[in-house]
Amino acid sequence: MFTRGLRLGRLQPQHHSLGVPLTLTRAFRASPAIYNRLPVLHPNRINKGVVQAEYAVRGQLVLTAEELQQKLKEPDHNLPFDEIIFCNIGNPQSVGQKPLTFPRQVLSLCLNSDLLAEENLEQTRKMFPEDAIARAQHALLQTAGGFGAYSHSMGLPWLRKSIANFIQERDGGVPSDPDNIFLTNGASEGVKAVLNLLLRDGRDGIMVPIPQYPLYSATISMLKGYQMEYYLDETKNWSTNDADLKRAVEDAAAHGVVPRALCVINPGNPTGQVLSLERMQSLIQFCVEHNIVLMADEVYQANTYTADKPFHSFKKVLAGMGPGYSDKLELISFHSTSKGFLGECGMRGGYMELVNIHPEAKDQLYKLASVSLCSNLPGQLMTELMVNPPKEGDASYNNYQDEYQGIVESLGRRARKCAEAFNELEGMSCNAAEGAMYLFPRIRLPEGALLEAERRGIPPDTMYSLELLSSTGICVVPGSGFGQEEGTLHFRTTFLPPEDKMDTVIARMSKFHASFMDQYR
16 A cells, blocks of 8 residues: 555644534544534544545645745745746646647637627638638537537537547547547546446445556545555556556455456556557456456547657557457546646546447436536537647648647657656656656655654655755655555656746756755765
C-alpha cells in the first residue's frame, strides 16, 4: 500500500458551542446521546468515504500556494519571489497557453447568434473567417433551442455522430456507433459514472495504476469500493508489468475482493509514458482472462513527443486482435477537451465510448446521465470542434495547423529540457515524458531530511515540495498524493509554463535543490 498524501482541509480539534469537541472520542462512541447532539453534518456523522477521499492535486500545497499568492499582493511582503508558478495541475491556459482561435470563433458565434442574423452578416464577415461562420450556422441549425437549451442526455445527436466519425478515422476504419457515445462534463464525469455502475459493495475491486491520477482513488473511496493497486515499472519508463497485475489480483482475492475493472491512463498521468502496442495487447489479454472491464483514460492522446512511441487507442488495438478479444472485452474509453493541445479545461467537455457493453448496462448509464439532464452545451460543442478541426482548403486551416503544431512542439521541447535538467541534479532521476504534460522525477533525500520530515509528521516528499514552494514560489505535488512504490519519493510537475519562463523555473528549482541537499546532508 502506498502512503497517501495529506487530506484537503484536515480537521483540527476545536470546540462547538455545545461544548462538544469536534474530534470523536471514546466517550461519544460509548454515549449515543452525546454523539447525537453533534450537528448532522459534523465530520464524524457524514459519509466516511467522502472524508477519507484525497485529491492531492488541489490539496495542502495548493492551499499554501494560494495563501502566498495573496501575500504577494501586500506591498511590504518579504517573500523571496514575485509570483507563484502553478505546476501542480494540467491547466494550460492558467499558465499562459492561448486558446486556439478557430474553436473559440465558432463558439463565440454560436453563443452570440445575433452575429449571424442577415442584417449583421456583412459586419460579421469582417471579423470572422467564412469557415467559422459556416460551422456556426450548421451547428445552430442542428441544435434545437440553441446552446442555451438542454440537449439529449447522451449529448446532441449530430455531435455524437461527428465524434464517431473522428474515432472511426483515427482507428483506421474500425466502426464507431454514435449510440455508444456519451458526451460528458469532462472525462472525469464519465469515469465517475462508470465507477458508480461497477462498485456494488466493499468486495468489488478496481485496479488502478500506481502512480495514478487521484480521481480514481478518491472516487473509489467515496463509493466505498476496494482499490487494487498495480505498480508501473519506473525502470522501464513506467510501463505495466504482467507479474504485478497478477500479484494485485491474488492479493485482492486473499481479502475476498473480486476485480471488476482495470483503469489504465495512456499517455500516462503523472508519469508521461506512452504504452507500446505489445503492452496494450497484454493488458487486453489480462482483462479478458479475468473477465474485467477495461477503462481506458486516453485524454492525452494528441500529446506525444517521440516518433517511436505513437499513440494507439485501445479500441483499435482490440479490433486488431480478432475474435475472442474484439467481441469479448468490455471496453470504455474516455477523452476530454481539458487536456492535450486544446487545453480548454474550463469548458468541461468530453466523451466516453462503450464497446461490447450490455445494452441494459448502457441503459443504466443513460439513466445516470438523465439525472443531470445533460452535459453543458458549450462543452459539447468544444468537444466536436476538438475532433473535427478545419480541413485542408478551409480558410482557417493554415492558422489552426500553425497554432496546433506550435503548442505540441513547444510542449515536447519543454518536456525534454525539464527532464534533462532534473537528471543533472544530485539524487534526482527522471524518465522522459513520451506524452501528456507531466514529469514524475524521483528524489533521493539525505537522511537528515527524512528525520526532519518524521519530526514534523509529514511525508518527506511533502516537506520537500512545501520548502520548494516557500523558497521559489513553484507549486508541485508530492508523489505520495499519487501513490509510489514503498521506499521511493517523487513529485509531479507539469511542464506547462511558457518556454520563455521555463529557464527561470529550472534555474530556481536547481538552486533550491542544491541548497536543500546541503542543508540536510
